[in-house]
Structures are given as C-alpha cells and as structure tokens.
Amino acid sequence: MDKKIALITGANKGIGLEIARQLGRQGAIVLLGARSFSKAEQAAAQLKTEQIEAIPVELDVTDARHIRSAAEKIQEEYGKLDILVNNAGTYLDHEGDGVDVIRRSFTTNFFGPYALTTSLLDLLKASPAGRIVNQSSILGSMGTLMTDKFYARAAAPGYTTSKAALNAWTAQLSIQLQDTNVKVNACHPGWVKTDMGGPGAVMEIEEGAETAVYLATLPSDGPTGGFFHKMETLPW
Ligand SMILES: NC(=O)c1ccc[n+]([C@@H]2O[C@H](COP(=O)([O-])OP(=O)(O)OC[C@H]3O[C@@H](n4cnc5c(N)ncnc54)[C@H](OP(=O)(O)O)[C@@H]3O)[C@@H](O)[C@H]2O)c1
Incomplete structure (x- = not known):
C-alpha cells in the first residue's frame, strides 16, 4: 500500500x-476518530466533498472497547498505521480544582492517548516511517510556566498537569522507540x-494545524523526542 x-x-x-x-490533501487516507x-461520519462526509479519502471511526479515547475495535479495523484493512495524531483533548478547570476535575483531565488528556498509542504501536512499527x-x-511546559508571567497566570491544574504528563511520556516513548522507524513528538x-x-484566540484553525502536520510528516532525518511549536522547540 x-x-x-x-x-x-x-x-x-x-x-x-x-x-x-491537511494530511488528506497531501494524499493520506485519513481515519477520523x-x-x-455519527460525528465521525459527518466530518468524513465534509472532507469527502473536498476529494479527501476520509473514513469515520468511532473512537472515544477513554473507551477501551473503541480502542480495541479501532486497532482491529486498522489491522484488518491496512495492516499498518503511518501516522497517529493524539489530538483529542479537554479543558475542565473552569469546573473547579477538585480531584475529580484532575482525574477526568488525566483520563482524556493522558490515559486516553497512552492506551490508544500502546494498542497501535505494532501497527506503527509495521510502517516504514x-x-x-x-x-x-x-x-x-514547566519551563514556560516557571519563566513566563503570562502563562504562569493560567491557573489550570488539571489541564497543565495532564499535558505535562503527556509531555513526559512523549520523551519516555521516544527513548523506547529509538531503534525503530517510529518518531514521536509533542x-x-x-x-x-x-x-x-x-x-479571542489569535490563530486561525488552518495555522493551528500546521505544527502537528509538520510533525506527522517528518522525513527520516527529522527529530524525535521533542516538544515543538511551528518547527521551534519548546522547553519541557
Ligand atoms: N485551541 C487552542 O488554543 C489549543 C491550545 C493548546 C492546545 N490545544 C489542544 O489541541 C487539541 C484540539 O483542541 P481544539 O482547540 O481543536 O478543541 P475543540 O474544538 O474543543 O476539539 C476537541 C476535540 O477533542 C474531542 N474529544 C474530547 N474528549 C474526547 C474523548 N474522550 N475521545 C475522543 N475525542 C474527544 C472533541 O470531541 P467532541 O466534539 O465530542 O467534544 C473534539 O473533537 C486538544 O488536545 C487541546 O488541548 C488547543
């Protein structure tokens, strides 16, 4: 294939x-989780009108059954996975700073991508890149929160700690995968x-997707185990 x-x-x-x-425009078959x-079907229908090969996938990243069935479908249909973008995320800190908010933030922002990625690792290794x-x-980014007063003001313990855990695991996974064809970046x-x-955000969605697309299509001499914004590295 x-x-x-x-x-x-x-x-x-x-x-x-x-x-x-953006990945579909580059010729990839995109599986929309x-x-x-029905949400996946609607999004796939939208991209198909743009001549993009888009396939809907039911995938709540916190649902072990969905993860298992997505992995089985990819194995049966394609036998490999070239790109996994763990994009799904949630921000719940406006609900308060109780343990439940922290736990639910971790469930979606960290345990979800962790479970999905580990289930798909053999398929990613089956890809040439x-x-x-x-x-x-x-x-x-702890380095940013501790040095930049603007970001330090964001009192969002659930979001910051769950994304920091995702960062720490990105680094860990890159070490685990260093002798393979698989690159992983945050x-x-x-x-x-x-x-x-x-x-009130400053960036349009098109531009907001660019860093992930860059990292999803890195050449074989591209980086792994980094944290990026617009091709620049950020501190962990
Ligand atoms: N927008 C920003 O300024 C910004 C800045 C930094 C980082 N990010 C990160 O960028 C990513 C995308 O955010 P966005 O701005 O595009 O937000 P968004 O428009 O709110 O989209 C979030 C997406 O994640 C999905 N999602 C949430 N929980 C899920 C779960 N358990 N399983 C599967 N999908 C789930 C949502 O599905 P539903 O439609 O079903 O809710 C939605 O498709 C997130 O990881 C976010 O933390 C965004």
Whole structure:
C-alpha cells in the first residue's frame, strides 16, 4: 500500500478536523476518530466533498472497547498505521480544582492517548516511517510556566498537569522507540480559534494545524523526542 494511513483523534471539529484535511490533501487516507460514529461520519462526509479519502471511526479515547475495535479495523484493512495524531483533548478547570476535575483531565488528556498509542504501536512499527504526534499545550511546559508571567497566570491544574504528563511520556516513548522507524513528538498548536481556544484566540484553525502536520510528516532525518511549536522547540 503506497498511501499513508493516518488516524487523528478528536477529528470531528476544531484543530483535529483541520489536521485531517491537511494530511488528506497531501494524499493520506485519513481515519477520523470521534466520540460517536455519527460525528465521525459527518466530518468524513465534509472532507469527502473536498476529494479527501476520509473514513469515520468511532473512537472515544477513554473507551477501551473503541480502542480495541479501532486497532482491529486498522489491522484488518491496512495492516499498518503511518501516522497517529493524539489530538483529542479537554479543558475542565473552569469546573473547579477538585480531584475529580484532575482525574477526568488525566483520563482524556493522558490515559486516553497512552492506551490508544500502546494498542497501535505494532501497527506503527509495521510502517516504514511511523509518526506519533501528541497534541499537548504550552500550558504543559514547566519551563514556560516557571519563566513566563503570562502563562504562569493560567491557573489550570488539571489541564497543565495532564499535558505535562503527556509531555513526559512523549520523551519516555521516544527513548523506547529509538531503534525503530517510529518518531514521536509533542506539539503546541498555538492559541487557536476553536471551541476550546475561544473567539479571542489569535490563530486561525488552518495555522493551528500546521505544527502537528509538520510533525506527522517528518522525513527520516527529522527529530524525535521533542516538544515543538511551528518547527521551534519548546522547553519541557
Ligand atoms: N485551541 C487552542 O488554543 C489549543 C491550545 C493548546 C492546545 N490545544 C489542544 O489541541 C487539541 C484540539 O483542541 P481544539 O482547540 O481543536 O478543541 P475543540 O474544538 O474543543 O476539539 C476537541 C476535540 O477533542 C474531542 N474529544 C474530547 N474528549 C474526547 C474523548 N474522550 N475521545 C475522543 N475525542 C474527544 C472533541 O470531541 P467532541 O466534539 O465530542 O467534544 C473534539 O473533537 C486538544 O488536545 C487541546 O488541548 C488547543
């Protein structure tokens, strides 16, 4: 199979849908993960009108059954996975700072991508150039929070700690995969005009997808085990 197979989580809207669009325009078959099959179908129908080969996948990243069935489907249909973009994420800190908020933030932002990626690792290794992109946030960058007063003001313990955990695991996984064809990097999209970013954000969705697309299509001499925004490295 010549075409790249790309799975993007949270691909029914926002940055995830745009990442799928940009990868699809480059000729990849894009598997659109969404919490419900109907949301995934709607997004796939939209991309198909743009001549993109888009396949809907029911994939709530917190649901072990969905993860298992997505892995089985990819194994049966394609026997490999070239690109995994762990884009699905949630911001719950407006609900308060109780343990439940922290736990639910971790469930979606860390345990979800962890479980999905480990289930798909053999398929990524079966690709000649597997690429994993973990959609993080600059709010998960400890180096930034401790040195930049603007970001330090963001009191969001659930979001920052769950994204920081995603970053730590990105580094860990890159070490584990260093003798393979699989590269893994973390990504900060920027402050983007989506339902999560809000209308006051500074970046359009097209631009917000660019860092993830860059990392998803890295050449064989590209980096692994880094944290990037717009091809520049960010501090962990
Ligand atoms: N926008 C920004 O400024 C910004 C900045 C830094 C980082 N990010 C990160 O970028 C990623 C995309 O955010 P966005 O701005 O595009 O937000 P968005 O428009 O709110 O989209 C979030 C996506 O994640 C999905 N999702 C949430 N929980 C899920 C789960 N358990 N399983 C599967 N999908 C799930 C949502 O599905 P539903 O439609 O079903 O809710 C939606 O498709 C997130 O990881 C976010 O943390 C965004």
